[in-house]
Amino acid sequence: MKKLSLRARVLTGTVAVAALGAGTFGAVSASASAPAAAPAAAVKADTSNRNLQQSTHLTVAAATKAAQATLDAAKKENQRVSVAVVDRNGNTIVTLRGDGAGPQSPESAVKKAFTAVSWNAPTSELAKRLEQAPNLKDIPGTLFLGGGAPVQAKGAPVAGIGVAGAPSGDLDEKFAQAGVAALAR
Secondary structure, three states, rough: OOOOOOHHHHHHHHHHHHHHHHHHHHHHHHHOOOOOOOOOHHHOOOOOOOOOOOOOOOOOHHHHHHHHHHHHHHHHHHOOOOEEEOOOOOEEEEEEOOOOOOOOOOHHHHHHHHHHHHHHHOOOHHHHOOOOOOOHHOOOOOOOOOOEEEEEEEOOOEEEEEEOOOOOOOHHHHHHHHHHHHHHH
């Protein structure tokens, strides 16, 4: 076998490195420009898929309309309240603190709305259940005082409206019901 000169060995090595580099660059470039394949485990989103369910949620516009109707009803009776609208999962969609409403009222309104949607019942009714099950009041995020009303679609809860700040839970709940009624118009 013939021995290669230093110059020939350097030249051969350089050519080999260049070829390897070009091949790697081409492979990387090709994979970067190729469209990504859809995941093999993708779920087909259609109504016949039994692993999916559809749910109904209020829009921000509808929640705001209900909250404003609630504040308007309270204002007609010279009451300063806060109102909160939560979705089916208890997430706050909108909170409005009326002019002159107490500093505790926004948080109380959210808790009343959460309680109403969680049990799909007005909070005044739920407060009566505390006699049979006093530990209900220990559930985080709930407030068992009048002032919360569920919003329903086909009998199922889709949102809750909570009001706080009036001198009684009955008034708070009356205003919350005005918000529910505004959604029916």
